[in-house]
Amino acid sequence: xxxxxxxxxxxxxxxxxxxxxxxxxxxxxxxxxxxxxxxxxxxxxxxxxxxxxxxxxxxxxxxxxxxxxxxxxxxxxxxxxxxxxxxxxxxxxxxxxxxxxxxxxxxxxxxxxxxxxxxxxxxxxxxxxxxxxxxxxxxxxxxxxxxxxxxxxxxxxxxxxxxxxxxxxxxxxxxxxxxxxxxxxxxxxx
Numbered sequence: 001x002x003x004x005x006x007x008x009x010x011x012x013x014x015x016x017x018x019x020x021x022x023x024x025x026x027x028x029x030x031x032x033x034x035x036x037x038x039x040x041x042x043x044x045x046x047x048x049x050x051x052x053x054x055x056x057x058x059x060x061x062x063x064x065x066x067x068x069x070x071x072x073x074x075x076x077x078x079x080x081x082x083x084x085x086x087x088x089x090x091x092x093x094x095x096x097x098x099x100x101x102x103x104x105x106x107x108x109x110x111x112x113x114x115x116x117x118x119x120x121x122x123x124x125x126x127x128x129x130x131x132x133x134x135x136x137x138x139x140x141x142x143x144x145x146x147x148x149x150x151x152x153x154x155x156x157x158x159x160x161x162x163x164x165x166x167x168x169x170x171x172x173x174x175x176x177x178x179x180x181x182x183x184x185x186x187x188x189x190x
Contacts, residue, residue, distance in 0.1 A: 027081020
């Protein structure tokens with residue numbers, strides 16, 4: 001688990017003291033999760049049984065951005081958090097965290113989430129300001145590839161949610177799949 005979302009996370013008080021609590025950063029939830037992952041790895045190497053649990057049945061309510069400006073601000077803040085944590089915990093990804101945590105953070109979240117999202121926006125902006133025919137072809141190839149991987153990621157998320165008991169109607173699945181192109185440009189920024 002890479003990020004225990006701030007609104008949905010519950011931590012034992014003793015754990016927060018053991019890992020020196022929160023660091024002042026834009027991504028406190030990601031930072032505290034990575035500190036907890038590092039602590040778990042250390043304790044397991046000492047022979048203790050500690051774990052982080054995900055409880056899919058838990059319910060929590062939070063407020064979502066109400067307009068595009070707030071959504072964009074939130075997503076950009078999340079990207080700054082990813083970059084900040086990548087810099088702060090870089091050595092941990094190479095030799096402290098588990099391979100699964102490191103691979104997920106570096107490949108999925110940082111590479112696919114941050115870099116692809118910004119490159120997609122760059123491609124769209126460059127299309128507006130160029131009239132070279134090859135640029136349009138390259139942009140279509142890049143956007144199609146990004147859409148494929150983004151859709152694959154979303155399909156895997158739907159499969160995993162079904163495995164934990166969350167089922168949707170076929171109409172809902174169709175709506176979700178029709179939303180994939182929108183997701184490509186705005187939600188990879190998460």
